[in-house]
Structure formats: structure tokens, C-alpha cells
Amino acid sequence: MKTVILKLKRFLDGLFEDPLKLVDDVTDSSGLPVVPDQKTGDPIWVDVREIRMRYTIPIKGVYPYIDSLRKGRLAAAKCRSCGKIYFPPQKDCPRCRVSDMEVHYLSPEGELVTWTVINVKPLSFMHHKDYVVGIVRLRDGINVLAWIDIDDPAKLDVGVRMRLVVDKRPDENYITYWFKPA
Amino acid sequence: MRNVAIVGVGISRYGYRSDSNLAELAWEAINEALNDAGAGVEDIDTYIVGNTGVWSSEPLPAVVIGEYAGLQPKNGIRVEAACATGLAATRTGYSLIASGEADVVLVVGVEKMNESTTPQVVELIGRAGNYFWEFENFGLTFPGYYAMYATAYMKRYGATEEDLCMVAVKNHHYASLNPKAHFQKRITVEECMSSRYVAWPIKLYDSSPITDGAAALILASEDVAGKFTDSPIWIRSWGYANGTSNLSRRSDFIGFESTVVASRMAYRRAGIDPDNPVKFFDVVTVHDAFTIAEIIGMGDLGLAKRGEEYKLVREEQTYIGGLIPVNVDGGLKGKGHPIGATGVGMIVDLVKQLQQRADKGRQAPISKGMALAHNVGGTGHYVFTAVLSVDKP
Numbered sequence: 014m015k016t017v018i019l020k021l022k023r024f025l026d027g028l029f030e031d032p033l034k035l036v037d038d039v040t041d042s043s044g045l046p047v048v049p050d051q052k053t054g055d056p057i058w059v060d061v062r063e064i065r066m067r068y069t070i071p072i073k074g075v076y077p078y079i080d081s082l083r084k085g086r087l088a089a090a091k092c093r094s095c096g097k098i099y100f101p102p103q104k105d106c107p108r109c110r111v112s113d114m115e116v117h118y119l120s121p122e123g124e125l126v127t128w129t130v131i132n133v134k135p136l137s138f139m140h141h142k143d144y145v146v147g148i149v150r151l152r153d154g155i156n157v158l159a160w161i162d163i164d165d166p167a168k169l170d171v172g173v174r175m176r177l178v179v180d181k182r183p184d185e186n187y188i189t190y191w192f193k194p195a
Numbered sequence: 196m197r198n199v200a201i202v203g204v205g206i207s208r209y210g211y212r213s214d215s216n217l218a219e220l221a222w223e224a225i226n227e228a229l230n231d232a233g234a235g236v237e238d239i240d241t242y243i244v245g246n247t248g249v250w251s252s253e254p255l256p257a258v259v260i261g262e263y264a265g266l267q268p269k270n271g272i273r274v275e276a277a278c279a280t281g282l283a284a285t286r287t288g289y290s291l292i293a294s295g296e297a298d299v300v301l302v303v304g305v306e307k308m309n310e311s312t313t314p315q316v317v318e319l320i321g322r323a324g325n326y327f328w329e330f331e332n333f334g335l336t337f338p339g340y341y342a343m344y345a346t347a348y349m350k351r352y353g354a355t356e357e358d359l360c361m362v363a364v365k366n367h368h369y370a371s372l373n374p375k376a377h378f379q380k381r382i383t384v385e386e387c388m389s390s391r392y393v394a395w396p397i398k399l400y401d402s403s404p405i406t407d408g409a410a411a412l413i414l415a416s417e418d419v420a421g422k423f424t425d426s427p428i429w430i431r432s433w434g435y436a437n438g439t440s441n442l443s444r445r446s447d448f449i450g451f452e453s454t455v456v457a458s459r460m461a462y463r464r465a466g467i468d469p470d471n472p473v474k475f476f477d478v479v480t481v482h483d484a485f486t487i488a489e490i491i492g493m494g495d496l497g498l499a500k501r502g503e504e505y506k507l508v509r510e511e512q513t514y515i516g517g518l519i520p521v522n523v524d525g526g527l528k529g530k531g532h533p534i535g536a537t538g539v540g541m542i543v544d545l546v547k548q549l550q551q552r553a554d555k556g557r558q559a560p561i562s563k564g565m566a567l568a569h570n571v572g573g574t575g576h577y578v579f580t581a582v583l584s585v586d587k588p
Contacts, residue, residue: 050213057213060252070327101328101441127350127448129342130395131334135318138334146333148343148443156443158329166395171350189332 017185024140074104077116082188085179089155091117100155120152121177122195130166149175149192160191168194196293198588200420200427203232203413204543209531210377211309212407217246217253218263220409221305224536225264228301228411232423236264239413240297242271245284245304246535249319250311260303271301277323278484279572280304281410281538282579288414289430298416304539305409316405323573325440338394338402338485340442340574345396345487347448354490354505356396360387361508362486363400363529366522368514370529372556377406377531401486406531410540417587428546431565431582434461438575449502451575454495458569461580462497465565465588472497472567473519478548478559480541482571483526493521496569496580520559523548538570538579549585561585 014020036059040046046059072079081088090102094109098117105112128147131138138144145161147169157177163169174195182189205227207220215223221244229235244257253259257271276283281304288300308316320337322330329335348354364384370376387400413423420427436456439445445452462469481496483489490508494501498519507513513521524530524544527537545566547553564585571578 052211053213055213100443101325127343127347129339129346129397130392131336131339132391132395133317133336133338133393134314135321135330135334135336136312136314137318139314141334144334146335146339146343148448156445158333158441158443160333171347 078102089117090114123149123151125173198417202415202423203228205411206543207409209408221260224409224411232413242301243284243288245280251307276577277572279570279577280535282570300414303411304536306533306535338397341485342394342397352502358505359486366526366529370525376525403527403532406533408533410536431584432464434580453578457578457580465582479567541568
């Protein structure tokens with residue numbers, strides 16, 4: 014369990030183990046995977062088939078920008094023809110109808126535009142404590158959405174100065190980016 | 196282009212519907228709509244199913260419902276636009292008739308969200324935006340996206356969490372008068388304020404619930420509408436627009452550009468003054484997935500001055516008897532938000548309002564004969580607006 018990938022898989026397996034064990038026992042003893050609904054008592058057929066989805070996402074078109082994270086830099090794509098900066102980066106400039114982009118390293122400094130604290134988490138983030146997500150306008154005028162590393166979110170306000178960090182996220186152990194108050 | 200009338204409406208009971216599967220739920224609404232129109236399945240030329248799915252087991256809802264409802268071999272397809280699926284499906288049905296392709300179209304919106312656990316549903320809706328850049332690394336949730344609008348709006352204009360709760364109080368009030376609504380109880384500002392945060396500053400009572408439900412419409416061309424009813428409601432105009440998938444590509448977080456664009460399109464096509472739309476409508480629905488959504492929606496639609504929307508709520512101007520009645524069916528907040536059914540359910544209620552047959556205690560006075568439906572998909576990712584009228588266009 015070196016990174017979040019296997020850690021999360023084991024966490025999710027554990028989460029579903031007990032309820033599934035119950036359905037397994039009921040199915041074995043009654044002959045059908047039918048249990049009473051927890052709220053209403055209505056008979057519910059629990060799917061005997063499980064679907065596991067893990068997408069494989071092509072990034073060839075934006076690889077230079079993803080790869081720059083390994084160098085500790087967050088990069089946008091800049092159209093060599095019209096100069097427009099795209100973040101998130103993309104391979105093609107629909108304005109110029111050309112695909113001639115260069116790596117544009119984003120300024121690590123900016124100001125907080127808005128934020129929230131995620132209290133009720135999605136399944137694949139349930140292993141985390143509450144986390145703060147914000148949008149920061151960087152000096153280049155580009156907005157970046159990311160977590161904000163702060164102990165007390167009550168200290169945040171619109172316009173608070175932020176600094177971008179590109180590093181391995183603790184516990185998850187893969188490279189991503191987040192903000193810290195400057 | 197031909198005029199299109201709504202000649203029958205039906206809606207299932209919204210809520211936690213562990214008693215019904217997808218097709219049974221859809222039939223509950225379809226049957227009521229057919230009865231309302233005095234029509235049979237044989238009258239339907241083609242049908243559209245609004246369904247987002249993913250949390251429910253059937254991947255081909257249009258064929259499953261077609262078989263169950265005895266529509267087969269008639270053709271039907273699924274239309275999807277996140278939480279705006281309902282009005283998107285209605286727009287597709289409308290276009291089939293307006294273009295002359297069909298005379299009578301059944302539109303049914305249906306969602307069975309409770310086939311999956313709440314954490315799974317939170318995950319799936321959280322992915323509704325830009326999965327790779329805003330979810331994969333940052334685990335946003337649906338309330339989380341809206342919370343970023345709430346933070347920015349409240350900081351800029353001085354609205355409080357109590358103001359947001361007042362929207363919930365109003366919508367629960369009307370839901371308590373709507374026997375089909377998910378929530379049947381009224382709430383107080385204090386109860387709302389003491390509910391737990393789901394995505395600060397959004398609390399549980401600011402949020403629409405995870406709902407199962409269905410709603411259906413029978414649409415007919417002006418050539419055949421008279422066969423079904425003497426009091427059709429007409430679809431006067433449509434407006435639609437999209438927002439960026441990445442929230443980071445938006446400039447401010449105090450409103451949806453997509454709602455502004457969509458509503459101005461609908462107003463222009465219906466001859467409505469965009470500077471004063473309030474004076475044209477008897478009643479409106481504003482997509483209140485969260486209480487903040489109703490507030491910013493009112494500003495985006497031009498129903499209130501930007502930054503002053505919450506003051507109208509404070510002054511109870513959005514109740515019946517106020518300046519403009521908003522979400523008197525209970526809204527998504529109180530009536531429930533079965534994703535694919537929501538927009539269709541809005542139309543069902545506005546039709547009943549315009550025909551003056553809404554439930555006791557929540558009938559708006561009808562004098563202008565026009566109503567507005569506003570259905571948002573995601574966080575301003577899709578917006579559809581529809582203007583309905585008693586008079587034929």
C-alpha cells in the first residue's frame with residue numbers, strides 16, 4: 014500500500030464487507046438476495062453482480078503539462094498563435110483552429126476568490142477529514158481550483174493571498190497541487 | 196413551426212420510493228398524464244425519456260419504460276442534461292412537434308436515485324462538472340460547487356445563512372401543501388440553522404434531497420390539441436445555454452451566465468421585457484437545488500436586482516401574495532429533486548397553476564396568464580428556461 018490506489022481499494026472493500034456479509038447470509042439461508050429496506054421494510058433485491066469502474070484516461074495531448082508537476086510546476090497551455098492561456102491545459106486552440114501550444118508556467122501567487130469546506134464527502138474521499146476547496150486567481154489572471162491547506166478555515170476571506178504548492182499529497186503519495194496562505 | 200400545447204400532465208409521489216422500480220414509477224406519472232389528457236397509449240406518436248441514471252440499474256431506460264408502458268414498437272429515446280434533463284427532454288419533445296415530425300409526444304422524466312447508497316450518489320453527482328480537473332484530485336461535491344457560489348455571494352452582498360434558510364422555510368411551507376412532495380413538514384429558520392453543514396456554508400436543510408420520482412406531459416400540435424382538451428397550456432418560448440465544465444474557468448461566483456443567456460433568449464422570443472420580467476408572470480419556478488441557487492437564480496432571471504435577491508426573500512415577496520410567487524410547489528428543496536423528473540415536474544405544476552387547479556393553499560392568483568420554468572443542470576452547466584401561457588401564441 015504505497016499510494017492512495019491500493020489504500021482506497023482496501024478502505025472501500027472494508028466499508029462494504031459487513032453489509033454484504035449480511036446479504037450473503039440471507040441469500041444462503043432464504044435462497045434469494047432479498048432483504049427488507051432499512052427505512053420502509055419494502056422487499057429489496059440486492060444486486061448479486063458488482064460493477065467496478067476505473068477509467069483509463071488518455072493524457073498524451075496534455076502530457077507536457079502533467080509532466081511538469083514532477084518538476085514542481087503547475088503549467089497552462091499558451092497558444093503560440095493568439096497568446097490565449099488555457100487552464101486546465103488543452104491541446105487545441107479552438108479560437109485559432111491550430112494546435113500549436115507552448116508550456117506556460119503559472120505564477121504560484123494569487124488571491125482567494127471563493128471557497129468551501131467539504132463536510133460530507135464522496136465515497137472515494139471518505140478516508141479524508143473535512144477538506145477545504147477554493148478557487149484562487151493567480152497573478153496571470155488564471156483561476157485555479159485546488160485544496161487549501163489551512164487549520165482554521167474561519168481565517169479565510171475573499172482576497173486572502175495564497176501560494177501554490179506542487180508536491181506529493183501526504184497520505185495519498187502522488188503529485189498534485191494545493192494552496193497555502195502566503 | 197407549429198405551436199405546441201400541453202394537453203395532459205401527471206406526476207408520481209416524490210420521495211424515498213423503495214416500493215417502486217424505474218418503470219413502475221414512470222408509469223405512475225404516464226398513467227396520470229394519459230388520464231388527464233383523456234388519451235391512450237395509441238395516441239402517442241413517439242416519446243422522450245428524461246433520465247440521468249448511473250445510480251439506477253437499467254442502462255436503457257427508454258426501452259424498459261417503452262416495453263412496460265405498452266409503447267413498443269413506438270420509438271423513444273433518453274435525453275440527458277444532468278439536473279436540467281427534465282426541461283431538456285421537454286424541449287426535444289416540443290421540437291418534434293413544432294417541426295411537424297410528430298403530432299402527439301409523451302415526455303416522461305424519471306429518476307430512481309435510491310437504488311444506490313448516499314455516499315455513492317454523492318460521488319456520482321460530485322463528478323458532474325469536469326471530472327479530471329476538478330474531481331479526481333479535489334473530491335468536490337454537488338453542495339460543494341454551490342457552496343463556492345454561496346461564499347462569494349454572501350461575502351459580496353452581505354446575505355446571511357439565515358437568509359438562505361428563509362428560502363428553505365418557504366419551500367417546505369409549500370411542500371407541506373403539496374401531497375406529492377418529498378417533504379410534508381414545515382420547518383423553522385432555527386431548525387434549518389441548527390442542521391449540520393454538508394459543504395460549508397451550505398447545511399443539510401439548505402439542500403434538496405436525494406429523491407425518487409417521475410413526471411409526465413402529453414404534448415400535442417395545435418392541429419390536434421383540441422381533441423384532448425379545451426384548456427391547453429401553450430409552450431410560448433424556449434431559452435437555453437451552457438456554462439463552462441470547469442468552475443475555475445468562470446470569472447465570478449455570484450450568478451450563472453448560462454441562466455442570464457437562456458432567460459434573455461426565452462424573454463425575447465416571447466416578447467417579455469428583460470428589464471422587468473416580473474410584471475409578465477403570475478408564478479415561476481427557480482431551480483433551487485440549494486437555497487443559494489434560488490437566490491442567485493432570481494437575479495440571473497432578472498426577477499430581482501443582483502445583490503438584492505435575498506432581501507425579497509427576507510420580505511416574503513416570493514410567497515403567494517408577494518411580488519412574484521417562487522416555487523409554490525415546494526421547489527427542489529421541499530418537493531424533491533429526482534434529477535431527470537425535476538424539470539418535467541416543474542411544468543406539471545405550472546400547467547396546473549395556469550389552469551387554476553393547484554392544491555388548496557398554494558394556488559397563485561392568475562391574471563397575466565404566463566409562467567416561467569427555470570431548470571439548471573449541474574452548477575450552471577446546462578440551463579433551460581420555458582415560458583408557458585394560457586393564450587395561444
